[in-house]
């Protein structure tokens with residue numbers, strides 16, 4: 126049987142489709158002399174998207190298949206035929222997926238249908254018809270398609286429930302979830318029954334809210350004891366927490382002292398828990414010791430909201446849920462973990478940087494020059510001339526001269542290499558001589 130592994134994080138490598146190359150072609154038809162250029166444009170490469178979808182609960186699929194791609198655009202053809210666009214790829218993630226790039230949050234897909242453009246497909250290269258002008262009626266060059274974006278993202282699932290359940294193992298968290306929702310988590314009389322979070326929808330007096338049950342935590346969970354405290358991130362963004370207490374305590378821990386033990390673990394995990402309402406609920410009210418423990422805890426935590434319930438016998442739940450539906454509407458929308466803000470899209474980087482790599486090798490880095498070089502088809506002399514003209518316009522040629530470049534030196538841009546030719550890079554006459562391309 127295939128094991129259902131729960132992943133709540135994934136590192137993925139995303140590659141959008143490349144744009145199709147433009148085409149260089151001339152109309153050749155009987156009785157039509159000088160038919161003119163008719164090379165069509167290449168198609169755009171497909172984009173890669175992440176889309177939140179209810180019903181998906183883990184990032185397992187992406188964690189196991191982390192290479193995500195979209196199709197490339199087709200090349201343009203003669204007779205002004207445009208290449209077909211590459212198909213977009215949509216990868217579905219659970220609601221509550223936080224997406225980070227270089228440690229910075231770039232998207233928080235909260236509800237069903239929320240979409241994030243993860244990598245943009247490359248633009249299709251233009252065919253020679255697109256370059257036809259009054260001054261150049263028969264352009265003998267075309268563009269390569271632009272490369273699709275490549276990115277690395279860290280995805281993390283942080284469930285978005287209204288109410289989160291926490292407490293020592295065996296307190297009855299899963300029993301409570303199954304008593305009031307359609308969820309059927311595993312329940313058993315031993316600790317660590319629950320190994321992955323469970324979600325359920327509670328309907329109470331015409332209101333509905335989402336409840337999350339997570340594995341139990343124990344003292345020193347932050348040091349990795351028990352199942353550790355990693356699952357706490359799934360109740361980090363809940364509006365209210367219900368801390369369930371077993372009147373018989375857990376292991377050697379007394380139930381009254383245990384309250385502080387669990388809450389310390391919460392606070393150690395994140396400051397966010399300090400500002401969240403935590404309701405105390407003494408469970409297993411049907412057991413003889415429950416009433417007594419309830420009184421003791423009420424005395425110790427006089428200012429807190431405390432309930433006595435029995436999840437298994439469905440006792441006291443009405444009162445608890447009455448209180449929850451009363452306060453829920455006034456609790457603000459939970460923010461991204463640790464109050465991080467979604468990073469604004471960085472402005473497209475223009476400009477370039479020149480570095481002398483060796484005695485006669487100059488390396489140019491910069492998004493714009495690299496993209497221009499990549500989109501130039503070096504087998505077309507006119508295309509190379511156009512590239513040099515654009516490099517002149519953006520000041521690259523001037524900057525290289527200022528840097529002291531000499532006749533015969535090599536210039537590296539992206540994966541292309543040129544030999545510098547003074548006569549061809551002068552302001553009046555602009556010609557690079559192509560040395561070789563990789």
Ligand SMILES: Nc1nc2c(ncn2[C@@H]2O[C@H](COP(=O)(O)OP(=O)(O)OP(=O)(O)O)[C@@H](O)[C@H]2O)c(=O)[nH]1
Pocket residue numbers: 293294295296297298299300301311312313314315316317318319320339340341342408409410411412434435436437438
């Ligand atoms: N007597 C009594 N037993 C209960 C009550 N609620 C839960 N239990 C029992 O407590 C045991 C643990 O219940 P679970 O719901 O699995 O506890 P949990 O907190 O989810 O435990 P972990 O998943 O291990 O963290 C089970 O045997 C339940 O039947 C209750 O109200 N009364």
Ligand SMILES: [Mg+2]
Pocket residue numbers: 298299300310311312318319338339340341
């Ligand atoms: Mg459980």
